[in-house]
Amino acid sequence: MNILVCVKQVPDTTEIKxxxxxxxxxxxxxxxxxxxxxGYALEVGLRIKDAVGGTVTVLCMGPEQAKEALKTxxxxxxxxxxxxxxxxxxxxxxxxxSYILSRAVKKLEEEAPFDLILCGKQAIDGDTAQVGPxxxxxLGRPQVTCVIELTADGDVVRGKRESDMGYDIIxxxxxxxxxxxxxxxxxxxxxxxxxxxxxxxxxxxxxxxxLDLDLAHCGLKGSPTKVKKTFTPSRNKNVQxxxxxxxxxxxxxxxxxxxxxxxx
Amino acid sequence: MADLTQYxxxxxxxxxxxxxxxxxxxxxxxxxxxxxxxxxEKLVAVVIGRGxxxxxxxxxxxxxxxxxxxxxxxxxxYTTDAYSKAVTELIEKYRPATVxxxxxxxxxxxxxxxxxxxxxxxxxDCTALSVDEDTGSVVxxxxxxxxxxxxxxxxxxxxxxxxTVRPGVFKRREADTARKAxxxxxxxxxxxxxxxxxxxxRINEVAKSINLEEAKIIVSGGRGIGGPENFALLxxxxxxxxxxxxxxxxxxxxxxxPHAHQVGQTGKTVSPTVYIAVGISGALQHxxxxxxxxxxxxxxxxxxxxxxxxxxxxxxxxxxEIVPALTKQVLARSA
Numbered sequence: 001m002n003i004l005v006c007v008k009q010v011p012d013t014t015e016i017k018x019x020x021x022x023x024x025x026x027x028x029x030x031x032x033x034x035x036x037x038x039g040y041a042l043e044v045g046l047r048i049k050d051a052v053g054g055t056v057t058v059l060c061m062g063p064e065q066a067k068e069a070l071k072t073x074x075x076x077x078x079x080x081x082x083x084x085x086x087x088x089x090x091x092x093x094x095x096x097x098s099y100i101l102s103r104a105v106k107k108l109e110e111e112a113p114f115d116l117i118l119c120g121k122q123a124i125d126g127d128t129a130q131v132g133p134x135x136x137x138x139l140g141r142p143q144v145t146c147v148i149e150l151t152a153d154g155d156v157v158r159g160k161r162e163s164d165m166g167y168d169i170i171x172x173x174x175x176x177x178x179x180x181x182x183x184x185x186x187x188x189x190x191x192x193x194x195x196x197x198x199x200x201x202x203x204x205x206x207x208x209x210x211l212d213l214d215l216a217h218c219g220l221k222g223s224p225t226k227v228k229k230t231f232t233p234s235r236n237k238n239v240q241x242x243x244x245x246x247x248x249x250x251x252x253x254x255x256x257x258x259x260x261x262x263x264x
Numbered sequence: 265m266a267d268l269t270q271y272x273x274x275x276x277x278x279x280x281x282x283x284x285x286x287x288x289x290x291x292x293x294x295x296x297x298x299x300x301x302x303x304x305e306k307l308v309a310v311v312i313g314r315g316x317x318x319x320x321x322x323x324x325x326x327x328x329x330x331x332x333x334x335x336x337x338x339x340x341x342y343t344t345d346a347y348s349k350a351v352t353e354l355i356e357k358y359r360p361a362t363v364x365x366x367x368x369x370x371x372x373x374x375x376x377x378x379x380x381x382x383x384x385x386x387x388x389d390c391t392a393l394s395v396d397e398d399t400g401s402v403v404x405x406x407x408x409x410x411x412x413x414x415x416x417x418x419x420x421x422x423x424x425x426x427x428t429v430r431p432g433v434f435k436r437r438e439a440d441t442a443r444k445a446x447x448x449x450x451x452x453x454x455x456x457x458x459x460x461x462x463x464x465x466r467i468n469e470v471a472k473s474i475n476l477e478e479a480k481i482i483v484s485g486g487r488g489i490g491g492p493e494n495f496a497l498l499x500x501x502x503x504x505x506x507x508x509x510x511x512x513x514x515x516x517x518x519x520x521x522p523h524a525h526q527v528g529q530t531g532k533t534v535s536p537t538v539y540i541a542v543g544i545s546g547a548l549q550h551x552x553x554x555x556x557x558x559x560x561x562x563x564x565x566x567x568x569x570x571x572x573x574x575x576x577x578x579x580x581x582x583x584x585e586i587v588p589a590l591t592k593q594v595l596a597r598s599a
Binding site for chain 1: 344345369372373375376377379380381383384385386387388389404407408409410412413414415416418419420421422460461462464465466469481505517519522524529530537538547551558559561562572573576577578579581582586589592593594597
């Protein structure tokens, strides 16, 4: 099975701090990582390759430094990696990003079509969960979103998709696009040998000039949505700490307070 | 660039499942009503499903001026292909200015498929909505970076302007059953081969019939609970108070409780009357899902836990003593 995994390099949002004066993110010193959901997508792809054979290619749109993320993916087990990079792509919203990705997929498919495209459910910086479905739409392929497991059998993939009440098992013929959320299994680790090999790997780049692209649909100008402003969420509550000699006394205090507030 | 004047009215997609509406659909008729009033246009509910006539009537009671109803076997359960075809066709036919979709798993599957087909902007997982005074465009407010940052997004030049909106953020209006509105039955043809996915099986993992988005009281557990067996303590308290059990991502990721219970940025957004956070430190991504609760109680052994920054009442102590004491007193008081 010919598998493509789309990955994004993101700041580790668990390490992020906000500048209290400018209300902007302090990115300095914040490590860049492979978006964790994309890591799960890669693991799902590698498991399918382990089971039925094939090739796993990773594609990342981003600046030059995103090659580091691709090298991580190579070290983990991807066979090939491509960086999709151009200044003309800067400022793209999800629609423009997915459009550019779709053109890059078409370019890569001149060699061999992908049976399966995997994306992380969402990136932990933007949190939109839109690029996967929009990429599927640009390519005219079916999608299954939010799966925690995926298997392949012939030209059919079968995914376990999160639902509001549990899971749905969904089957779909390839070619298809599947987005992956946190899996019940952990992604595999690179070996020292694979890490060394990945460090030395040359990552080829694809730029706007390589693609059949309508530049009016790329970058900031090609993005229907615009960020008007950013701000930090307000936290202005004053907590009332309850203390008492015994658990039952503090429990009583709380229930009295809730009763006074007319909420319980 | 689209001719914006050709587009009018505010639409709310009311998601249904098994003939019933997801709560967020009715919730969104509330901000939808405000947007429509500010823009001096109609609020239209779009109801798609099988056996959903009653949902259409409810949508009127919750504020819709008109309902577009697609009631057909082909929409008995959600599929990306059938639903995106139906919503896209209706939008192309009627040209709404604004489309609100609940940010459920299915809503976030559907929204990008439709907005991309229409080549317009979609803002994900919004937590506040307003109308820009100068342009009449909707200002979509959403958290990003795991809840560390909020952003206001505009879609100035494309229509419809679309957004998915978090469940549990807006309260539904009082139902007014005397309200009258036109329910327009629409037909969307789904041909063989249109739907390329097949639902093989549904797995219901939620132990009891919980609906966190609608719960008045939620008792939620985090890493501090220590293990799956201790969720029983929270269940007893929740039962005594007539509430439901929630969980932080840490507890869900540890496999202690199914993900359907998860509250937070990557789980559900809830706004109960009382939210009791037990052994939850209060990571931003959790706060993103529950800070809209009316009253927040935090029980934690660490007095520095960030959860206390958003709590109304805080108790520093051993949850294994305090939670059973609470349960006992709730039962005693209601006896």
